[in-house]
Amino acid sequence: MESDTKRIEGKLDRIVDLLESNAGARELVARSQEKFWALEGLRERIEDNAGNVMIVGAVGLPTGETYDWQQAESVTTALQLEWSDLSDVLGALGHPIRLLILQNIVSGTRSTPQLAAIPELGTTGQLHHHLRLLIAAGWLTSTGRGHYAIPAPRVVPLLAILLAANR
Known part of the structure; x- marks a missing residue:
């Protein structure tokens, strides 16, 4: 019984680790999408098909x-x-x-x-x-x-x- 408990705890720990790593992956994806936030704001305002340059x-x-x-x-x-x-x-x-x-x-x-x-x-x-x-x-x-x-x-x-x- 004690070994079953340890085995279940080990599996739960691995599941938590996977969930946390997935949360980390989601955070990385969200950050990469935010990487060009200024560029996205500029694109919303572009009137010329050639584009704009901004400092x-x-x-x-x-x-x-x-x-x-x-x-x-x-x-x-x-x-x-x-x-x-x-x-x-x-x-x-x-x-x-x-x-x-x-x-x-x-x-x-x-x-x-x-x-x-x-x-x-x-x-x-x-x-x-x-x-x-x-x-x-x-x-x-x-x-x-x-x-x-x-x-x-x-x-x-x-x-x-x-x-x-x-x-």
Whole structure:
């Protein structure tokens, strides 16, 4: 009788394990269906058969600043842009020192003296050269004498570009 009880308990344990694993499988399926929740929301709003492209983000920076941003455009409009006109804006991101400057600024290092104290950024003259290029391209703005910030409409797109480059 005792061995029957243990055998039944063992079977019940296996059944519970199977049920739990099935629940886990169902949860995984549900999560995979939620994976593209933003994309599904975009598809519901698409007016153009060619589709849309969207940049969206809810960002909390180490500085305590928060940015909510979304930008969408039809593929047709994106393909009609003068891509070559954007080379200066994109090219400004194509230098490791400028990316390091942006990384430090987004993390809270915002004044010229603070930035100049970072050895990798080179001399003060080199630093100012890179700052001018970033300002001209719209990736930085001067918030006061010797203080810089990334404009709010550029924070999420910058992070999206970096994530895309990291694929």
